[in-house]
Amino acid sequence: MSIRRADSLGGKAAIVGIGATEFSKDSGRSELKLAVEAVRAALDDAGLTPADVDGLVTFTMDTSPEITVAQAAGIGELSFFSRIHYGGGAACATVQQAALAVASGVADVVVCYRAFNERSGRRFGSGVQRREPTAEGAALGWNLPYGLLTPASWVAMAARRYLHTYGLGPEVFGRVAVVDRRHAARNPAAYFYGKPITLADHAASRWIVEPLRLLDCCQETDGGQALVVTRVERARDLPRPPAVVVAAAQGAGRSQEQMTSFYRDGLTGLPETAVVARQLWRTSGLSPADIDVGILYDHFTPFVLMQLEEFGFCGPGEAGDFVAADALPLNTHGGQLGEAYLHGVNGIAEAVRQIRGTSVNQVAGAARSLVTAGTGVPTSGLVLGADG
Numbered sequence: 001m002s003i004r005r006a007d008s009l010g011g012k013a014a015i016v017g018i019g020a021t022e023f024s025k026d027s028g029r030s031e032l033k034l035a036v037e038a039v040r041a042a043l044d045d046a047g048l049t050p051a052d053v054d055g056l057v058t059f060t061m062d063t064s065p066e067i068t069v070a071q072a073a074g075i076g077e078l079s080f081f082s083r084i085h086y087g088g089g090a091a092c093a094t095v096q097q098a099a100l101a102v103a104s105g106v107a108d109v110v111v112c113y114r115a116f117n118e119r120s121g122r123r124f125g126s127g128v129q130r131r132e133p134t135a136e137g138a139a140l141g142w143n144l145p146y147g148l149l150t151p152a153s154w155v156a157m158a159a160r161r162y163l164h165t166y167g168l169g170p171e172v173f174g175r176v177a178v179v180d181r182r183h184a185a186r187n188p189a190a191y192f193y194g195k196p197i198t199l200a201d202h203a204a205s206r207w208i209v210e211p212l213r214l215l216d217c218c219q220e221t222d223g224g225q226a227l228v229v230t231r232v233e234r235a236r237d238l239p240r241p242p243a244v245v246v247a248a249a250q251g252a253g254r255s256q257e258q259m260t261s262f263y264r265d266g267l268t269g270l271p272e273t274a275v276v277a278r279q280l281w282r283t284s285g286l287s288p289a290d291i292d293v294g295i296l297y298d299h300f301t302p303f304v305l306m307q308l309e310e311f312g313f314c315g316p317g318e319a320g321d322f323v324a325a326d327a328l329p330l331n332t333h334g335g336q337l338g339e340a341y342l343h344g345v346n347g348i349a350e351a352v353r354q355i356r357g358t359s360v361n362q363v364a365g366a367a368r369s370l371v372t373a374g375t376g377v378p379t380s381g382l383v384l385g386a387d388g
Helices: 030-044 064-072 087-104 137-138 149-164 171-184 199-204 270-283 301-310 320-322 345-356
Strands: 013-020 056-061 082-083 109-117 207-209 222-231 243-250 293-295 368-372 379-386
Touching: 013 087, 013 345, 030 064, 030 109, 030 222, 056 087, 056 270, 064 082, 082 087, 087 109, 087 222, 087 243, 087 345, 087 379, 109 345, 137 368, 149 207, 149 270, 149 301, 171 301, 171 320, 222 345, 243 270, 243 345, 270 301, 270 368, 270 379, 293 345, 301 320, 320 345, 345 368, 345 379
Parallel strands: 056 082, 056 109, 293 368
Antiparallel strands: 013 222, 013 243, 109 222, 243 379, 368 379
């Protein structure tokens, strides 16, 4: 794929199965067991068996290796296995990798999975505690001594600049939280099912790192999610309507670091998201006006606003009003703020449900879903669409 021209992947692969465990704060079982449960559920949803699978894709930050998942799930030989780096930025790229594999004939059926005990076990929100020396660690070393130790603190730097540049108050971030929790309140799978919030609730929640409040920050979740990808031709013979990969992209910006890209020309945007946006629009031939539902990575509310602006749904500094106006159905599962934090893979599953017409917050006639992955890091994105 080139960042200067459309690629040829679109329309060749589809997501045909989705499966998840329950989302909790204490799963009571290993991350491997969560992964296997999610993989088997996704295969059941697709009408396939472990014997059909010959490829697996996951994240680098994963304790359940592909060969171990294959063995525990009853999967046989593998002709393809791959891992994507950069935490939540990997989410949509796992599907891109799977699509590349099936489109090229390297594999026939590829399962993407993500499973962790992110609340009861390792908590990503706790930030940097111990780290082996790496080039990435050296970049963090410029910020850690000054107290920038957690993801919230890193995002707060950009969030503060965003508010200053556009003359806004932190209530604009609350608009994202309110929308996510409204959808989560109607989603029985969501941790915050039946628990909507108001802007007043957002404003009353405690500060984490100014200008971020508790309700600007995503959950920490135990759980697993898996997705099954195969060729579009094969997908048409399976029980569920396929969600076709219309376009897929990865992106890293200039002067990119992991969450601490503070030496760029500006802090009010997400250049890595801009790279993804250009490629998705270029390859799909679509524009923001063609998108029926947006599933935008919401580890922190400010970066949802910046993503909307980078994708061209509104102008710089205008995303808060765009969200308040409900101009685009957004995070209809409740997002990571309301449903669960599974590094965005549960968001991809919601995009599939929207294409199938089975979401609990179904958008009438939804034929195209935009999905994004983690921001502040090298990232990825998808446009999923109905077949035909």
